[in-house]
Amino acid sequence: MNLRVVYLGTPQFSATVLKTLLEAHTFVVGVVTRADKPQKRSSKLVASPVKQLALSKNIPLLQPTKTTDPAFLSQLRKWQADVFIVVAYGVILRQELLDIPKYGCYNLHAGLLPAYRGAAPIQRCIMEGETLSGNTVIRMDAGMDTGDIVNVNHVAIGEDMTAGDLAEVLASSGGEILLKTLREIEAGTVRYIPQNHAIATLAPKLTKGEGLVKWDAPAFLVYAHIRGVSPAPGAWTRFLFQGKESRRLGILSARMESSSEPHETPGEVLGVAGEDLLVACRQGSLRLRIVQPEGKACMKARDFFNGQSRGAVLFF
Structure with a gap:
């Protein structure tokens, strides 16, 4: 695969997906992750799982304070990416950033869109008693999880499965569905299906x-x-x-x-x-x-x- 990919993500879920892409020899030219955060009950800064993986693979890394910063956007353009892949980065991205890559930005959402848009689709779907979840890949627009659907996979929610258990399963399968999407983009066979916004539901972050x-x-x-x-x-x-x-x-x-x-x-x-x-x-x-x-x-x-x-x- 010859596509030049920039990867944006932060938590362990995202690191698991990135690891799958790298093992498949995806050409990741740069990684963007959130700033290091202090440990609980300590002032020591801790790197995100995505940062730790990127450093271990010697992949160029950016940690912007603001994704609208002109210097940050300039560096993104210098990477000359064909595609941006976004997996649990943790920030709503503006259109100026989404317009940078040649073929657009694609997001892996850990839920079956248009249901459970937002930061906590895994937790919310289990709390509602759902028995089916999955990953959705969308071509991103300026809205929150509102872009056209590209690919979907489905995962059964076991009767004793916790949010942590489901996250592990979705992360493992998420890398594969992204690889499928990248192959389709490269081959020019990718298809875009608009979401039915009338049936959308929200999954805000839990308190x-x-x-x-x-x-x-x-x-x-x-x-x-x-x-x-x-x-x-x-x-x-x-x-x-x-x-x-x-x-x-x-x-x-x-x-x-x-x-x-x-x-x-x-x-x-x-x-x-x-x-x-x-x-x-x-x-x-x-x-x-x-x-x-x-x-x-x-x-x-x-x-x-x-x-x-x-x-x-x-x-x-």
Whole structure:
């Protein structure tokens, strides 16, 4: 493949895709990634996974503070790219930048457009109880995930799959669908299908508060919510400490127990099953497996429960 490619991306998802392209001998003439960020609880700057990969392969690298900076745009033009590939770069790109490459800019979106446009398609689709996801490659325009569709692949969402699990699967298959797109661009056989904007839905970035579990819902939706916010921002609830004080409890692992029986008190602890804790939802129940009380280490749910007054209630 002789296309000159500039790659824009930042997180591990994007690094996995870039690795696939490089292993297929894609001619990546430059990489653009976000500025290094301080570590949590530290002032030490950490390079993005995409930057680390680019440096290990001796690929020219840019980290602009602003993508509208004239000096940055000038350097992009000097790379004389045929195509820009954008995968989770993290910034909306202006038309001036999109117009630089000969054949345009193409984005790998980790969702089935026009559904779940935005920063969190993986998390949102699981939280909504979807059973199918996939990657969509679009030719970018100035809108947010609004460009014409070029290629799509589909991935089944397993019943216990978390957002982290699905991200790994989509990243692995995302590189292949981009390689297919690049071959079609080079051969002149690429096709563009306009999105149906009337049926578009949004998937905005999750806040920490959205990790809060609401037990007053069917168990399958509560479980979908927990899986969708795992590993980040993470699921959590509150429990009654000594029958009066509410404290935060992180939920690191859970499983469906049943989905049919109704409960008058969602969030009530129904009992212990082996190492797990059975918790009532509005309809059905869940097993909590691994939890983390605020300010403490992770522990088995049974051990947490044994340390509380029996009959403690989880609530939303």
